[in-house]
Amino acid sequence: MSPSKLDSTDSFGHEEASVSCSKPENGCVDSLSIFHSEKAVEELLQQTPVAGMDEHLIEFSEALRTVAKALRRAAEGKASAQAEAAEWKRRYELERTRNIQMEQKVSGNNNCEMLQHWWIRSSLDNAMDMLRIMLPCLFFWEVGKEQNKRIAEARMAEQFSAEKNGDIDCERVKNSDNQSMLQNESNEHSETGCMKHGIWSHEVLRDRESDSNSNADRNKIMRKASFKLSWWCNGENGDQHKHDIVSFERGNITTAERSSKQISLKWESDPQTVLILTKPNSVSVRILCVQMVRWLRERKKLNVYVEPRVKVELLAESSNFSYVQTWKDDSEISHLHMKVDLVITLGGDGTVLWAASMFKGPVPPIVPFSLGSLGFMTPFHSEHFKDCLDSVLRGPISITLRHRLLCRVVRDAAKNEYETEEPFLVLNEVTIDRGISSYLTNLECYCDNSFVTCVQGDGLILSTTSGSTAYSLAAGGSMVHPQVPGILFTPICPHSLSFRPLILPEHVTVRIMVPFNSRSPAWASFDGKDRKLLAAGDALLCSMAPWPVPTACQVDSTNDFLRSIHDGLHWNLRKTQSFDGPRDRDL
Ligand SMILES: NC(=O)c1ccc[n+]([C@@H]2O[C@H](COP(=O)([O-])OP(=O)(O)OC[C@H]3O[C@@H](n4cnc5c(N)ncnc54)[C@H](O)[C@@H]3O)[C@@H](O)[C@H]2O)c1
Numbered sequence: 014m015s016p017s018k019l020d021s022t023d024s025f026g027h028e029e030a031s032v033s034c035s036k037p038e039n040g041c042v043d044s045l046s047i048f049h050s051e052k053a054v055e056e057l058l059q060q061t062p063v064a065g066m067d068e069h070l071i072e073f074s075e076a077l078r079t080v081a082k083a084l085r086r087a088a089e090g091k092a093s094a095q096a097e098a099a100e101w102k103r104r105y106e107l108e109r110t111r112n113i114q115m116e117q118k119v120s121g122n123n124n125c126e127m128l129q130h131w132w133i134r135s136s137l138d139n140a141m142d143m144l145r146i147m148l149p150c151l152f153f154w155e156v157g158k159e160q161n162k163r164i165a166e167a168r169m170a171e172q173f174s175a176e177k178n179g180d181i182d183c184e185r186v187k188n189s190d191n192q193s194m195l196q197n198e199s200n201e202h203s204e205t206g207c208m209k210h211g212i213w214s215h216e217v218l219r220d221r222e223s224d225s226n227s228n229a230d231r232n233k234i235m236r237k238a239s240f241k242l243s244w245w246c247n248g249e250n251g252d253q254h255k256h257d258i259v260s261f262e263r264g265n266i267t268t269a270e271r272s273s274k275q276i277s278l279k280w281e282s283d284p285q286t287v288l289i290l291t292k293p294n295s296v297s298v299r300i301l302c303v304q305m306v307r308w309l310r311e312r313k314k315l316n317v318y319v320e321p322r323v324k325v326e327l328l329a330e331s332s333n334f335s336y337v338q339t340w341k342d343d344s345e346i347s348h349l350h351m352k353v354d355l356v357i358t359l360g361g362d363g364t365v366l367w368a369a370s371m372f373k374g375p376v377p378p379i380v381p382f383s384l385g386s387l388g389f390m391t392p393f394h395s396e397h398f399k400d401c402l403d404s405v406l407r408g409p410i411s412i413t414l415r416h417r418l419l420c421r422v423v424r425d426a427a428k429n430e431y432e433t434e435e436p437f438l439v440l441n442e443v444t445i446d447r448g449i450s451s452y453l454t455n456l457e458c459y460c461d462n463s464f465v466t467c468v469q470g471d472g473l474i475l476s477t478t479s480g481s482t483a484y485s486l487a488a489g490g491s492m493v494h495p496q497v498p499g500i501l502f503t504p505i506c507p508h509s510l511s512f513r514p515l516i517l518p519e520h521v522t523v524r525i526m527v528p529f530n531s532r533s534p535a536w537a538s539f540d541g542k543d544r545k546l547l548a549a550g551d552a553l554l555c556s557m558a559p560w561p562v563p564t565a566c567q568v569d570s571t572n573d574f575l576r577s578i579h580d581g582l583h584w585n586l587r588k589t590q591s592f593d594g595p596r597d598r599d600l
């Protein structure tokens with residue numbers, strides 16, 4: 014009898030007990046068959062032992078049960094080994110990418126290191142050739158050093174004479190150290206890219222002590238420690254979106270410019286083309302659309318684009334609308350941003366989300382008219398559409414730059430993190446939840462490769478600040494002004510008392526991973542649409558997108574935001590206390 018198979022029909026005519034340990038092609042025992050094997054053994058053992066029953070059969074059944082248990086343990090071990098292997102794979106890929114990037118940077122910047130590598134790599138046969146090349150370099154290096162030394166000395170002399178003449182109170186002088194000066198000067202020439210995005214405290218600051226009169230004291234030099242301020246961006250492509258936000262002046266760090274300011278849009282030439290997007294199935298929206306298209310064409314002489322569905326509706330209204338333009342397929346939509354000066358939305362917040370989702374790159378300014386139940390992003394009233402549009406077309410107008418999140422799904426099968434499916438751009442949020450599964454989600458969260466936490470609950474919301482008044486708010490997240498750049502990290506019904514929502518800075522990349530030991534897959538949805546399954550080992554990467562959604566303001570960003578939370582949510586509405594409380598004499 015095969016040790017893995019036991020077929021028995023006992024002498025009393027009991028049913029056949031069949032225990033089999035299947036061994037699939039990959040050599041691993043699947044857990045279902047292990048479960049069946051164990052069950053069969055249990056059933057067999059529960060049969061009442063009768064006199065004369067073969068002792069060996071019982072012994073063998075017990076042995077088999079032990080084997081089944083061992084197999085189950087092996088399967089569990091395999092799952093955890095897979096999880097560990099995936100983690101190592103991920104770390105390896107990250108490390109490799111980082112090394113490649115560092116190598117590229119180093120090879121671009123550091124000539125000495127390049128020479129070192131060159132030296133190591135070159136064979137003895139080439140050593141003489143290399144020396145022949147290096148000697149003239151060294152000669153020019155020395156000459157350069159001498160020249161820099163002379164320049165430094167000349168500058169020192171200039172500074173001292175200027176100060177002696179009492180022309181300046183505080184003057185920066187170059188570090189007299191020749192080596193660092195050579196370094197700085199070469200940096201200025203060779204690393205103009207870096208200079209743009211970082212600050213070198215290559216200066217030593219000299220301040221005259223104000224309370225001193227003597228010459229000796231006047232010449233006293235206060236040296237401040239040298240330092241450098243620089244900042245990172247995500248990946249190489251992030252470079253174009255870097256901002257100089259910190260200035261270095263006299264050793265004090267000050268922010269010259271902050272990213273969230275009220276932005277004003279002024280037309281330099283008249284807008285020519287308008288795209289109108291409308292909420293479907295609404296009679297009031299359809300009536301308004303007809304009036305608006307007529308007015309924009311007849312009074313403002315503008316080209317009007319609408320969705321194919323709306324063009325059909327307009328033509329059903331009147332054949333005069335044949336001038337209205339539309340598109341035939343998705344490829345034409347991808348070029349709309351190059352034709353359209355302004356987008357008008359007629360509907361609620363959902364229509365603004367719809368408009369944003371049509372633009373997978375840059376988005377033209379949006380003028381959102383409110384025809385929905387709530388209007389957090391729709392400050393314009395449809396009754397006054399002519400006045401509103403008049404003033405928008407004339408400009409200047411205040412706009413809110415609403416940041417979007419760029420979300421990419423990376424499958425476990427992908428060879429590296431850059432191998433992703435088509436990305437999604439969300440204006441509100443990306444939600445990772447348990448879908449129809451009744452198990453808790455189990456999500457591992459990382460922020461720029463630092464472990465954040467494990468989400469065990471209904472799921473997680475990664476929201477923009479514009480989306481902070483939507484699903485994230487319902488899940489207990491804070492309301493944040495839409496001009497604040499940041500990523501809200503809000504758990505949905507976490508099964509833990511201490512899991513409070515977070516707000517992460519805008520420059521990070523958040524990575525949400527479904528671990529291999531997760532009981533069920535998770536589901537991602539983007540602005541409440543486009544559900545995607547995340548199986549064990551899959552991950553979702555989320556970072557700030559470079560294309561915000563500019564929406565026109567009724568007054569300005571702050572006024573519109575506060576109005577929306579007061580009107581939309583009745584935020585902190587409470588009856589004011591009457592005056593008849595305790596008087597001074599009662600206190
Ligand atoms: N429990 C919840 O609060 C919950 C659940 C699911 C989805 N949502 C939200 O619905 C959004 C999709 O909107 P939709 O209109 O396509 O679906 P929808 O028609 O189901 O409307 C959802 C509601 O959310 C409101 N809303 C949308 N964006 C908002 C924002 N930025 N600030 C305040 N309220 C906002 C809308 O005005 C609407 O009343 C999702 O992005 C998500 O934020 C909320």
Ligand SMILES: Nc1ncnc2c1ncn2[C@@H]1O[C@H](COP(=O)(O)OP(=O)(O)OP(=O)(O)O)[C@@H](O)[C@H]1O
Pocket residue numbers: 290291292293320360361362363364365366367384385386387388
């Ligand atoms: N042009 C469009 N084409 C297809 N669907 C759209 C379009 N505009 C809006 N929608 C969808 O219609 C739904 C309802 O839209 P919207 O939220 O604007 O209306 P509402 O629910 O009446 O208003 P509110 O959001 O204020 O509650 C949303 O799910 C949205 O995605």
